[in-house]
Amino acid sequence: MRVVVVSESFLPTTNGVTTSVRKVLDHLALRGHEAMVIAPAAGAPRDYAGFRVHEVPAVAYRQFPVGLPSPQVTKLIADFAPDVIHAASPFLLGAQAIDAGRRLGIPAVAIFQTDVAGYARRNRLGAATKFAWRVVRWVHEGAALTLAPSTASLADLEAAGVERLGRWGRGVDLATYHPRNRVDPAVVRLRQRLAPGGETIVGYVGRIAPEKQVERFDALRGMPGVRLAIVGDGPSLPSVRKALRGMPVSYLGALSGRDLAVAYASFDVFAHTGAEETFGQTVQEAHASGLPVISPRAGGPIDLIDHGVDGYLFDPRFDAQLRAYVEGLVLDEPLRLRMGEAGRRAVVGRSWESVCDELIGHYESVLAPVGV
Known part of the structure; x- marks a missing residue:
């Protein structure tokens, strides 16, 4: 399987999104799949787990690089010709990748990971909370499948009108943390x-x-x-x-x-x-x-x-x-x-290996012919 991983965060930035993306890439390499990474420009390594990493233009916001829409994204995806697009915590960059996939006939699996609407709620932005959920719905509406990590997130996404939902949790390193x-x-x-x-x-x-x-x-x-x-x-x-x-x-x-x-x-x-x-x-x-x-x-x-x-x-x-x-x-x-x-x-049953095998199953589900 060929997978383009489009992430709103990657090395050298360290956070939950980067960690899960690295674990996914490690597992894709372990299982013999091919992958490519597209991430905001922040000084990432040229390669990770044997896969090429492409950086695209970004601006800094609250110490984080935010990827900007760029014609380069669509070209990179088209040239790689993946079977599926993995959009990690999609925002501007991920939304463009999902849209590019839709136009190219490539299904996207979107990973909901950042509570954008929670930020508006915490800062008492009132109507901005509803607007934030509209943005989330707009970003995810083109995805073949949106995966949320918890029942609470699934409920929030359902209430916001996001369709084609599934649940995918996160693994834990059982050997390192013991x-x-x-x-x-x-x-x-x-x-x-x-x-x-x-x-x-x-x-x-x-x-x-x-x-x-x-x-x-x-x-x-x-x-x-x-x-x-x-x-x-x-x-x-x-x-x-x-x-x-x-x-x-x-x-x-x-x-x-x-x-x-x-x-x-x-x-x-x-x-x-x-x-x-x-x-x-x-x-x-x-x-x-x-x-x-x-x-x-x-x-x-x-x-x-x-x-x-x-x-x-x-x-x-x-x-x-x-x-x-x-x-x-x-x-x-x-x-x-x-x-x-x-x-x-x-x-003990939540190793990264078992969780990432589950993710590959989600990839395969969006590739299955309609009716199968």
């Missing part, structure tokens, strides 16, 4: 640095941006025996530092690979704060690491957390619930361990 990392000497050293008095470590991993609402951790202020560890970087870091001033917080910066696995393994509890996640990849990574997870009852984490079994879902309107759930886990180590074990069991 409970056995707890005994790694690097983890032991990090725990001694983060909690020199043997305190319980509550950790967060993710971009530090307005939609992540990391300032919520102020709800834990004054809780005895607790230290916070925040992994990530982004435009809201000054705001978060100000909101959490005077609290026992360690800022570890953006981490990846083994360093990120070490950070997860140093935590006792993982807490996610944003209520606009279309999926919640860090929830899966924390579960794979054997941690209980606390998250707002909203978006993707609703599908990933079994409330009371492997973590807790709190009402995002009441940060006091976040505090209560953290406090309960801080005071009950056996409960933390049971929930952590349950979280690991919950993700």
Whole structure:
């Protein structure tokens, strides 16, 4: 199979979209398929996983390159002659690719991954929320299939009038993120640095941006025996530092690979704060690491957390619930361990290999003759 992957984000930018695209490309190479990547100009490598990467014109917005429509996109697709177009989190660039595919007779599978309308809602833009969903519908209407990562996202897309929907989740690296990392000497050293008095470590991993609402951790202020560890970087870091001033917080910066696995393994509890996640990849990574997870009852984490079994879902309107759930886990180590074990069991069937095989099945479904 020949696949053109058109992504609104790619290396060197690191985020959930880039990660999932890389995993898809790795898997296509593993299964012997051919692929090509089209992404916004940002200094990407010329090749990835043996596939050529083509950059197209882009402008910077909030530290991210935004791909612009260009005649180059249609020509690249036509010259490669793919069987299917994979549009990752499509916006301007993805919309052009989907339209080009429609005119060339090439079906597109669109991956819904960014809550564009959530941005308008969070910033109280009123009528702009409806407009944002109209844009989402316009972008996706030409796709043969739109895949959403969660039941909440599917419901939102259905309500917006997007048709031809399916569900596709995300995989997790079960080898890198593993409970056995707890005994790694690097983890032991990090725990001694983060909690020199043997305190319980509550950790967060993710971009530090307005939609992540990391300032919520102020709800834990004054809780005895607790230290916070925040992994990530982004435009809201000054705001978060100000909101959490005077609290026992360690800022570890953006981490990846083994360093990120070490950070997860140093935590006792993982807490996610944003209520606009279309999926919640860090929830899966924390579960794979054997941690209980606390998250707002909203978006993707609703599908990933079994409330009371492997973590807790709190009402995002009441940060006091976040505090209560953290406090309960801080005071009950056996409960933390049971929930952590349950979280690991919950993700053992979600390897990237199995999830990407499922994606190839979705590709094949849009290639099947009508009526088959």
